[in-house]
Amino acid sequence: MNIHEEIKASYKSLGKGFANMYDGIITRSTLLGKMMDSLVWELNAENAAKWINDALSPIPDNFSGKLLEVPIGTGVLTVPVYKNMNDANITCLDYSADMMKNAENRVNALGVKNVSFVQGDVGALPFEDESFDVVLSLNGFHAFPDKEAAYKETYRVLRTGGIFCGCFYIAQEFKRTDWFVKHMYVPKGFFTPPFETKSSLKERLSEMYSEAVVSTVKAEGIFRCVK
Ligand SMILES: C[S@@+](CC[C@H](N)C(=O)[O-])C[C@H]1O[C@@H](n2cnc3c(N)ncnc32)[C@H](O)[C@@H]1O
Numbered sequence: 001m002n003i004h005e006e007i008k009a010s011y012k013s014l015g016k017g018f019a020n021m022y023d024g025i026i027t028r029s030t031l032l033g034k035m036m037d038s039l040v041w042e043l044n045a046e047n048a049a050k051w052i053n054d055a056l057s058p059i060p061d062n063f064s065g066k067l068l069e070v071p072i073g074t075g076v077l078t079v080p081v082y083k084n085m086n087d088a089n090i091t092c093l094d095y096s097a098d099m100m101k102n103a104e105n106r107v108n109a110l111g112v113k114n115v116s117f118v119q120g121d122v123g124a125l126p127f128e129d130e131s132f133d134v135v136l137s138l139n140g141f142h143a144f145p146d147k148e149a150a151y152k153e154t155y156r157v158l159r160t161g162g163i164f165c166g167c168f169y170i171a172q173e174f175k176r177t178d179w180f181v182k183h184m185y186v187p188k189g190f191f192t193p194p195f196e197t198k199s200s201l202k203e204r205l206s207e208m209y210s211e212a213v214v215s216t217v218k219a220e221g222i223f224r225c226v227k
Contacts, residue, residue, distance in 0.1 A: 007145055026139075027077070028043070041174070041177055041218055042176065043217070050217050052138075054222045055222050058163050062087070063133075064088055066088070066089045066133050066134075067133065068125075071094040072103045072117070075104075082107075083111075087114075088114060090114055094117075095120070122144055122150045125154075130159040133162045135154045136166050139169075151208065163226060167223070168221055170220070173197075177218065198214060212226075
């Protein structure tokens, strides 16, 4: 199996059998989620809420343009937000049809009408240049196998003046997280090296974008860029 197939297989089984567990962990709404948040990420309720708020905050209030979210995963963090973005045109993309099926079910359950789904690879996005006003990426870049292609493609499809924002794991911020990533998430295929540090990410994004701000909440890196 090549790296693309390994990652797809990992997320296929997560999306199929363990989506509820994933949702509980990422939203720390279950005991397991709270335990993992504090053990692996040293997060508590307050700073866990902060990383997601900070990652989403660059999206303007009452946003009414075109937004691409990649990867959507199960949509647990964003579909409830999209419910209140009635005037936006939202496209969600993921490698894994099984992860994305959970997001589609969530969209249908909440009656959200302005979201469409595309299965694909962030490294070869099936969209025209400059076709989105916002590109949002939550917890994706630590998973993507070809990060260079992912940075290029997310940049290419964003219009000049558009916003690129989101979050993902940043190395060398918190030793215990680094340990779990190396010994648990990488072997399972959920995370794929190489990983950015805060300074390497800041440098990379500053070279590409006209504005780039990078911050961290423990080992979660949050970025906001303007093209
Ligand atoms: C940890 S989940 C994050 C999902 C969601 N954004 C969240 O924060 O809950 C990572 C997702 O990245 C997707 N993924 C991995 N490599 C990808 C690629 N090359 N192109 C598109 N999606 C990819 C996986 O299928 C998985 O659903």
